[in-house]
Amino acid sequence: MHLTDEQRLIQRHVREFAQAEIEPVAVEHEQAGRYPRDLIEMAAEADLLAPRLDESVGGAGLGVVSSLLLNEEFHRADPGIGESVTAVTFGCEPIIEYGTPDLVEEWVRPACRGEVVSSVAMTEPGAGSDFAAIETSAERDGDEYVLNGDKVFISNGSVADVSLVYARTSSPEEPHRGLSSFVVPADADGVEQTPMEGYMGPGATDIGQVYLSDVRVPVENRLGDEGDGFYQAMTFLDEARLDVAAACVGAARGALDLVGEYVTEREAFGGPIAEKQAVRHRIADLETRLGGARSLVYEVARDLEREGEVDAARSAQAKLLATTLLEDVASEAVQLHGGYGLFDEYRVETFFRFSKVPQIYEGTNEIMRTVVADGML
Structure with a gap:
């Protein structure tokens, strides 16, 4: 997928932050069930909390594609911490769009600084x-x-x-x-x-x-x-579903990363299990599907940047495709780890448990199918 030089810099910056600050403590946070306020503060210092919000309200002022890259990389590092860090400003967009300047000053700016959730x-x-x-x-x-x-x-x-x-x-x-x-x-x-x-x-x-x-x-x-809440919510959800899709692409990538590391190191029947054709083909199929899902997510994102309005049906397609893919990837990740996949130390079970969540929030996958069918028929 083509990225601009600026987008590649942003992607690299987020990836380096996630690898240095999130991945080493992911198991610790998971086992303790601890909300990552410390990491939220660190992300705020790195200007990573409000990528899509305008600079005039304290955000980073990035485009849609760049903001999705952040979402993807955070969830690639760890889906639980990724959810918490990227959701700090959840709901700020409608406040900016429909609220008073006082509400923006009171809530949005502090949220961009990591002081308010x-x-x-x-x-x-x-x-x-x-x-x-x-x-x-x-x-x-x-x-x-x-x-x-x-x-x-x-x-x-x-x-x-x-x-x-x-x-x-x-x-x-x-x-x-x-x-x-x-x-x-x-x-x-x-x-x-x-x-x-x-x-x-x-x-x-x-x-x-x-x-x-x-x-x-x-x-x-x-x-x-008064009475406009439903329409505000539908506009908000159409864009939020694209964020969910990017998060699932990132989590699927993270789970496949872990699989690649494990099957290369794990030996059985005289050699690494990565040499077994059955394993290689399963990974190849998932890698191919991941590429397709990622392409759709960012194609819809580029259309949103260009046209200023998200296509509800295509946003629903992206969420449906990416969430379904994530469940399949996470399930295979656990399976290919064998017994180790059932323990949090190897982390894939966290991705597996997360994989059902985005199929339900921001509109269930059944609702996504309805939206897609409505758009087609």
Whole structure:
């Protein structure tokens, strides 16, 4: 894949950072189930936290392709730490697009410096893929809104300093027209954040539940016009799915890197197992599929840079292809490691556990197939 000289420099910078700072401590963070605040601070110092956000708000001001390269390399080094580092500013884009300058100053700039962690609170116990079915309410009371509801499976949910909360402000005949989005500080009265135990994904990531009980926020904390939340979210998700696809490409690359190292060193039946045709062909097939997925992801990214608008169907294709590929790569990585693949010391089991996660968040793969079919038919 062709990259500009600047993009190659960025890729090399991120890779060197990840190899020096993330890979050596990946197993330690995984075993401890520790959210990597130390690495987030280090990434902020290296100007790697907010690649796509404009320099005017504290970001790095990079293009779409460059920002995806960061995402890819972080997940290549470790999917759990990669998720946490790249999600620090999750939700800042809508604040910039639809929020007031004061909200940007209060939350976006600190997030770009690694001083604040943001999150997006969309999913509810009874509303996941059917986003328009959310029941969290936001009732107008003078110059404030009063929010009540329960959000689950929220990335950064228990560690976030601020959440972008989607809530129902009206109940029209078409439910998706009655949603709005709000910037809600974690320390607001009535906000309760708790980690969700038993998560299958990597231990270095945080998945939490957010309870809202008579939480008051000023009208200024609403993003855009009342009732525009659904449309804001769909625009946000179309681009976020491209980030997910790049993360999966990176994680697949990382898992294959580990396989290559292991099969070259591991000997059985008189020689390295890398010499066995069955092993070589399996790796060759996965390497070929990885190349195809990566090409699609960055082709869609270049189109987004050129046209300024993401194609929802092609973004869904990229996520569907990359997430499916990652599961296959991670499964083979465990299999080719044999018994060692079942232990975290060899790291491939972390990639395997992660491989199911991106098939569910930012729209399940079933929803991706619906979006792709809608675009075609």
